[in-house]
Structures are given as C-alpha cells and as structure tokens.
Amino acid sequence: xxxxxxxxxxxxxxxxxxxxxxxxLPHLPRLPWWITLLAVGVGLFKLxxxxxxxxxxxxLLLALLTVAASAGVFFSYGTLLGKQAGVALLIVMLxxxxxxxxxxxxxxxxxxxxxxxxxxxxxFTQTIPIALYMFVATLxxxxxxxxxxxxSRERPAGSHLRLATVLLAQALPIMLxxxxxxxxxxxxxxxxxxxxxxxxxxxxxxxxxxxxxxxAQSEATAFRVEFFGPAxxxxxxxxxxxxxxxxxxxxxSPGRIGSYSRQRPEAVxxxxxxxHYAITLxxxxxxxxxxxxxxxxxxxxxxxxxxxxxxxxxxxxxxxxYEATSWLHYHTGPLxxxxxxxxxxxxxxxxxxxxxxxHDWRTRADSDRAVVQEALDYFxxxxxxxxxxxxxxxxxxxxxxxxxxxxxxxxxYAAAFVVLMRSAGIPAxxxxxxxxxxxxxxxxxxxxxxADAHAWAEVWLPDTGWQRVDPTAAVAPERIEHALDPDLxxxxxxxxxxxxxxxxxxxxxxxxxxxxxxxxxxxxxxVLSYGPQRQLELLAALGFKQASWREMALTLLLLTGACLLGxxxxxxxxxxxxxxxxxxxxxxxxxxxxxxxxxxxPSEGPRDLARRAMAAHxxxxxxxxxxxxxxxxxxxxRPLQGSHEIQQLQQLVRRFPQRTG
Amino acid sequence: MQTLTIRDRFKLQRFTRGLGxxxxxVRLDRSxxxxxxxxxxxxxxxxxxxxxxxxxxxxxxxxxxxxxxxGSMAMVSILHTYRNLAQLSFSVGKAPPVFAGSxxxxxxxxxxxxxxxxxxxxxxxPGQPAVTIDLKGRHTGTATLYxxxxxxxxxxxxxxxxxxRYPLGLFRAWAHLDLQARCLVYPxxxxxxxxxxxxxxxxxxxxxxxRGVDDxxxxxxxxxxxxxxxxxxxxxxRDQALLVKQFGGDRTDEVWLDWDTLPxxxxxxxxxxxxxxxxxxxxxxxxxxxxLPGIEIGIASGERHKHRCLEALxxxx
Numbered sequence: 001x002x003x004x005x006x007x008x009x010x011x012x013x014x015x016x017x018x019x020x021x022x023x024x025l026p027h028l029p030r031l032p033w034w035i036t037l038l039a040v041g042v043g044l045f046k047l048x049x050x051x052x053x054x055x056x057x058x059x060l061l062l063a064l065l066t067v068a069a070s071a072g073v074f075f076s077y078g079t080l081l082g083k084q085a086g087v088a089l090l091i092v093m094l095x096x097x098x099x100x101x102x103x104x105x106x107x108x109x110x111x112x113x114x115x116x117x118x119x120x121x122x123x124f125t126q127t128i129p130i131a132l133y134m135f136v137a138t139l140x141x142x143x144x145x146x147x148x149x150x151x152s153r154e155r156p157a158g159s160h161l162r163l164a165t166v167l168l169a170q171a172l173p174i175m176l177x178x179x180x181x182x183x184x185x186x187x188x189x190x191x192x193x194x195x196x197x198x199x200x201x202x203x204x205x206x207x208x209x210x211x212x213x214x215x216a217q218s219e220a221t222a223f224r225v226e227f228f229g230p231a232x233x234x235x236x237x238x239x240x241x242x243x244x245x246x247x248x249x250x251x252x253s254p255g256r257i258g259s260y261s262r263q264r265p266e267a268v269x270x271x272x273x274x275x276h277y278a279i280t281l282x283x284x285x286x287x288x289x290x291x292x293x294x295x296x297x298x299x300x301x302x303x304x305x306x307x308x309x310x311x312x313x314x315x316x317x318x319x320x321x322y323e324a325t326s327w328l329h330y331h332t333g334p335l336x337x338x339x340x341x342x343x344x345x346x347x348x349x350x351x352x353x354x355x356x357x358x359h360d361w362r363t364r365a366d367s368d369r370a371v372v373q374e375a376l377d378y379f380x381x382x383x384x385x386x387x388x389x390x391x392x393x394x395x396x397x398x399x400x401x402x403x404x405x406x407x408x409x410x411x412x413y414a415a416a417f418v419v420l421m422r423s424a425g426i427p428a429x430x431x432x433x434x435x436x437x438x439x440x441x442x443x444x445x446x447x448x449x450x451a452d453a454h455a456w457a458e459v460w461l462p463d464t465g466w467q468r469v470d471p472t473a474a475v476a477p478e479r480i481e482h483a484l485d486p487d488l489x490x491x492x493x494x495x496x497x498x499x500x501x502x503x504x505x506x507x508x509x510x511x512x513x514x515x516x517x518x519x520x521x522x523x524x525x526x527v528l529s530y531g532p533q534r535q536l537e538l539l540a541a542l543g544f545k546q547a548s549w550r551e552m553a554l555t556l557l558l559l560t561g562a563c564l565l566g567x568x569x570x571x572x573x574x575x576x577x578x579x580x581x582x583x584x585x586x587x588x589x590x591x592x593x594x595x596x597x598x599x600x601x602p603s604e605g606p607r608d609l610a611r612r613a614m615a616a617h618x619x620x621x622x623x624x625x626x627x628x629x630x631x632x633x634x635x636x637x638r639p640l641q642g643s644h645e646i647q648q649l650q651q652l653v654r655r656f657p658q659r660t661g
Numbered sequence: 662m663q664t665l666t667i668r669d670r671f672k673l674q675r676f677t678r679g680l681g682x683x684x685x686x687v688r689l690d691r692s693x694x695x696x697x698x699x700x701x702x703x704x705x706x707x708x709x710x711x712x713x714x715x716x717x718x719x720x721x722x723x724x725x726x727x728x729x730x731x732g733s734m735a736m737v738s739i740l741h742t743y744r745n746l747a748q749l750s751f752s753v754g755k756a757p758p759v760f761a762g763s764x765x766x767x768x769x770x771x772x773x774x775x776x777x778x779x780x781x782x783x784x785x786x787p788g789q790p791a792v793t794i795d796l797k798g799r800h801t802g803t804a805t806l807y808x809x810x811x812x813x814x815x816x817x818x819x820x821x822x823x824x825x826r827y828p829l830g831l832f833r834a835w836a837h838l839d840l841q842a843r844c845l846v847y848p849x850x851x852x853x854x855x856x857x858x859x860x861x862x863x864x865x866x867x868x869x870x871x872r873g874v875d876d877x878x879x880x881x882x883x884x885x886x887x888x889x890x891x892x893x894x895x896x897x898x899r900d901q902a903l904l905v906k907q908f909g910g911d912r913t914d915e916v917w918l919d920w921d922t923l924p925x926x927x928x929x930x931x932x933x934x935x936x937x938x939x940x941x942x943x944x945x946x947x948x949x950x951x952x953l954p955g956i957e958i959g960i961a962s963g964e965r966h967k968h969r970c971l972e973a974l975x976x977x978x
Contacts, residue, residue: 083719112704116708116711118727119716119727119728123715126721126722131726138730138731142734149826149828150780155795163828167741170734171737174733179729527722531722564740567740572740
C-alpha cells in the first residue's frame, strides 16, 4: 500500500478523470458500443466515488473486469493487435485504471498512457480541428501530471494549467526544430498490422459492375492539382488510372499484358501543347500515380508502363506531391502484335445478339473510326439511362445491359463498348481514373474527389494510335461538364449533377467550403505530407546539398540547444525586481554592505545591521546612519509625504561605496 | 563564496556527497545543483521512444509532431526543475538542546530571493523522513531536519539534501549541503536514585527570601516575568502599584552534585546520573551545585543554571 506521501489525493484524481475524459472522447465514435458504454460508465462511477467518502473497488473485481474486457476486445476485433483493436484495448485499460488509482505511480502511468492515446488518435484523423483539440487535451493532461507531482492546498487549480501552458509554449520552438530537422525515415520499420491502411479509398485494379459507382458515392478527396498555366477545358480533364485489358465477361483486370512492363516514353509523339502541373495525391494503398491523360513525365521515381501509366515502386500510403507533364493531343505509334492480341481478347461467351450488333456496324462502316461512331450513335439514340444506382445484371452482364436494363454507370458503358469494339475487330481496352474536378478559386487549385471516379475506353486506330473514347459522354454529356453530386442520387433514377448554383446563400456556402479546403490543402502540403522526401527538398533549399546524417544530427543538436538556451535565458535572467523602490534601494544597500563583509543575518533588523556595519567600518558610519534612519522612516514610519524622500534614499545608496577602496 | 577549481568541479564526491561543512548561508548556484532523470522520467523517455517508432512506422506527421511536442516539453522541464532550486539560500536556525537517545531537531531557514514561488522542496537528512515545503516569492520558510542524538556532546547535522521534482516529476534536481549546524546533546538521564546526602543539606542562615514556596514572606514590586499567580491582585484592584507576594521557606535544600560521589562507574554512566540529579533538583526547586573533575559550578537554581550544568555535562571531555 502506498505511504501517506505517495497516495493520490482527491484533487489529483479529479484532474486525471478530466484529462482521461478529454482524451477518450474523440475515440468514442470509432469504438464498439460496449466499450463506449464501459468508458462512460466507469467515468461516471468514478465521479460518484470522488464525491463520496471513497472506497476503492476491490482488486479482484477489477482484475476480473480487465480480463473480461480484453476478451471482449478480442471478440469484437478478432485480434488484440492492430491499430483499432490496440486503441480499443488501450481505452479499456485506461478506463479501468481510473478505478484503481491508489499511489502517485498509478497516476503517472495513467498520464503516460494518456500521452500515448493522444498520438494514436492521429492514426485515424489528422485534421486541423483534431490537432487543436489534442493540443488542449495535452495541456490538461500535462497539468494533471503537475498536480500529481506537487499538489498542495495552497496552489490554485489555475496555476497548474498556467504552468502546463508555459511548458508547452516554451516547447513549441524546439518541437518545430525537431519536426523539421529530425531525420525522417520512410516507414514502416517493421510489418504493419493488417488494418494499418484500412479506410483508404481509391480505384482498384479490377472492375466489376458497381465498383466505380460505389466509389462515386464518396466525397473524399482523391487528389489536388495545381496547373502551371491555364487548365485544360473540361472535356479534356481525364485523369488516367489503371488500364484494364482482360475480361471474363463480368469483371475486368489488367491481365497478363503486363501493365507493369517498362516502356520508353519516347514512343509517344506530341501533337499539341504540353501541360505542366503538380499533383498532391492522397494515400490510397495502390501504386498508381494519377496524372492527366496522357502523362509523359513525372518527378517521382516511377515505372512507365506500356499502357501509359506511371506506377510508384511502392504502394502510395501517405499523401505525396509530384509534378508531371502531359500531352493532350498525341500519337502513340504502331501497335505491337502482342498488345493487339491482348486488346482483342473476348470472354469465352459473347452472346449472339452482341456479336450481331458488332457485325452489323462492321459491315455498314467503311473504317474503324466509322465503327466507333456507329457505336456512339447507338448509345446516344437508344433509350440508355446514366444512373449511379443501376439494377443488378444477370448471367451475361454485357448482353443484359445492352438489351435488357439499359441503365448503367460509366463502367457499364465502358465495358459494353469495349466488348462491342473487340467483337468488331478493333483493339480496345478499358481505362479507369477520374474525370473532371472542381476549381478552388481561394487556393487556385483543382480538387478531384472519389466521386469523380470514371471509366472510359481506348481504341487503337491506325491514324492516331490509341485514342480515348468515352461512351458515357454519348449518353450523358453533362457528366463531362459537371461533377456528380453523391447527395442527390436515388436508386435507378438518372444521375443528378452538380450544376452551377445561383442563390447567394449557396454561393457563400461554397465560397466558405473553398476557403476551408484551401486551408486544408496547405495543412496537407506543409504539415501532413512532410516526410523524408519533403525534408530532403527543404534541406536542399536551405543549402544542405546531400545532407549527411552527421550534418543533420549536428544541426539538430545545435538548433535544439539554441532554443533551450533561449528559453533558459528568458527564464533565469528575467528575475523581476521588487516593485517597491524603497525595498529595492535597501536591498542594494545590503548587497553593498555584503561586499564590505557585513552580511545581514536573516533575523537581523535594520538597526542592528547598521550598528554592526558602523562597528566594522567606522569610516562609513556617516553614511550608514542616515540611510538606515531614512529607510526605517520610509518603511515603518509615517505615511509617505512625497517621492522626494524616496529619491533621497536612492541617491544616498547610490553614493555609498561599492567596495573597499 | 568560494570558487571551485576545475579539478574540484569534477570530483565525484561533489556529486554524491557535496562539499564539506560550510559557514553561513549557502546560496544554490550552478555549481551546486545537479539534475538527473527520475525512474519515472526514464519510463517517460521509453514511452516517447515507442511513440516515435509508432509515428515512423505509420508515416504519420501529426504523431511525429506531438511526440516532438511532448519530448520538447520534457526538455524544457529540466530548466524549470533547475530554476526551482537555483538561487535559494539556506542557513541554520535554532537547534534546541536534547537529551541523548532522542531526536535532535535542526531548524533550517530557506530563503527564496526571487519573485516566483518555489514548490515541493524536499529537505532530507539521511535516515530520517523528508520534509516538503513550498516557498512564496521573497519569503523565508523554515523546516526542521532531525538526526538521532545517540551520544552526548555536540552533534553536527552533517550532510543533508535539498531536492525537487517540480514541475512534472520527470527530473530530480538536488544539492547536497553541509552547514555548520550544531546541536548540544545532554547525557541521557539515568534512573532515579537518591542523592548521596554527603553534607546532607545546610539550613541557610538568612533563609531563602523568595526562593522557596512554603510560607508567605512579604511583598515586593512586580517585575516582568513574575508569575501572575503571585501578583497581589487585591492591591492592584485598589489602584495601588502592582505587588507580588513573596514566599519563602525558612530552610531550603542546598545540594552539591558531585562526580566523586559516584565511584566505580564509567564516565558516561556518571554523567547520566548527574544529569538525572540536575533535573530532579530543578524539578524540586532546590538549589544545587555541580562538581566535575576540573569544573565547579556554584550553588544556584533556575532554568539558566540547569542549562549551564547540563551543558557542562554534555561537553565534559
């Protein structure tokens, strides 16, 4: 049992409860209901315990509760590892520890786990409001630590918060130095738990009916683009993602053609202008680096595939920024026979109706280009509907879609179009990516959301090489001009688009949204995506070319030391002088006497001191006497008449010799 | 203040035990205050390391930022810990004499010359429970340090430590101090035992006006320090001068407490016995004298006389 000096008092316990409450709160929505219930229940129970004369719950009960709750976490998540189960376990432990606060040591452990919980929260969300909230939470938990360390009745509660504020404020410059200069290592250091990248959305490397339409319901940011120059017109804003060659009739995949095989970008010829831009891509746990169709150069270390994708060597798991160059009009050159074969691959079963339709076009048209036009006309004239929530398709999706439901999202149109083209003997493939984007006038960049996900087709024509064809545009031309609005979609109904709003309120609201997103963009660029890459760039800009570890460590050490020294000087030198001028003059007099060898004893009054000083230094008796008398008058005597007496005292002290001459 | 040579500065002894006994108030400056992390601080550092690895592993910028924030705060707290001790000055207050076998208390005066308060100053003498005090700005506080007084004589307080874990308990700053604090330790009073009635007691020729308590012996004017029980209040009520009733016995005990009446005992036992007799004589309001080899303290009575005798016993070599 803790001794009386080590027991946690009620005040410390109250602070700990408040701090833990603040820390657990943002986690609650992510947790299973029973953990939320447990945490809130334990918190309230502790509150009751604090108000009454208190008993600690028996240890055995706590031990049983702990085991039961750990088992509960295991059954809820299927594991005790990983970030979600780990945080859940941490919160369970933290809550139960609240009931077992006996010694100071328990309190400190709780605080340390609390700091840990602050950091785990950032594994889920790193927005500015959460960062601010966590700063406040850190403040409170630091104050709690200070209360545990030295809690005396005489200290007002506010003084602990003030102390924590001072500590954190003084820590800020050092934190900045560490953040910028601490050598960054690209993680992970070891295998991450399976759920490390859970929740990352983005295109996948296969396409089944409904895959993109589900993605299109998400408002999440896919990437942001800054154009160095004018932006291309909407009809040209196709952002290239995975290219799909192989189909089994229902789903599409890159196939064996090796979208991963290298190709020299020189094979493509430019037929128009080149566009330069920078992309800030959100982590999506996949290797592709999205870029404007058709990308030819990229600043990132990446592979260029045979179907004109840039692939990162590792999955993109953090937000990255890269610059790229794209050509809007191009000729991709001759078609390799291997590729031609892959681009004509058909599923084992193509229904006779589909084959007949393709054959019909083939015989009617005199060129491949005319066949393509026939197909687009067909989509345009037949009663096709573009919808985000299409009906389910049967055994043969292409046939069912073309001749049955006639309702589909872009992936249905792209897939059906490519199957028709291949049936007509024209090399074709499906390209997935994003189309469109929203301009943010506040930050001068384009925002592309997951809702902009799109699928289109590419056909190979002898006079242009690979050429983009978007059958969706034939059905719903608005799709190309306007973004889909995920909030407005109804099952089976035609897709609703974001049209230009006119109301003042709506416009101001959008303006605000632009501003918020712009701030977020800067936050992302400068804080969240500050990793090994950005650090190297910044250090190079600061003049550290090829900074070695030793140089970095030295810089880090020097700058941290300088910051600490600054804080130290500010803290230690700044000893405020007493505000009372009389006392100030007297103290100066005392220190001069001290240099003469007459040191005032703690209990010695002015008169005794003067007597001793005069005995020790009779030569100064004529000065010591008046100073002492004047001081006694001013300090203990009648109320002040005016300031001239104070000035007189100050003058006398100033004239008093500093040392024995 | 003495300055340290480079060589002295790096002596391990300074770190573990501090400098030798010093005179006068001692001000804690840079050369006296040491700082090291506490066990809890090391645990904290371990947790920071885990947080850093987590941040690196998950490539998480905010986790980096907050790990650095908390780490920087720990670094800054070193300065606060140091400042909590820096410039405090310590001096010795009273150390009232005690009897051997009890605890000697030494009053320590701690002065905070700065404006900011100092919290959780822990004064600790080896083998004794620590005292924790707070000091407001420009205030002097006192704390009493104890030491077991095992032997009679002059007991120095010896080395003691002032330390603090303010503000967060991650670091401990301390200074070893050894001020010239002395406490007089009287011999341990022995068992009660009759005083050998050598020249048993002498009746005093003139009586003992005012010393005994038996019979009323007249009035005298009031002097400060007289017991109020002896004030003649009736006269005071009649607006006369304040008078004190005097009592006296016609005979009083006068006794010589003599070293030589205790033969065959060792020195400490003899001193203990004499100590007991001095206390008894004082309690019985006797007048006594003390004879030690080479020392004689004449017949007298009262508090001062008692202390004089006890001191002689304590210091007897």
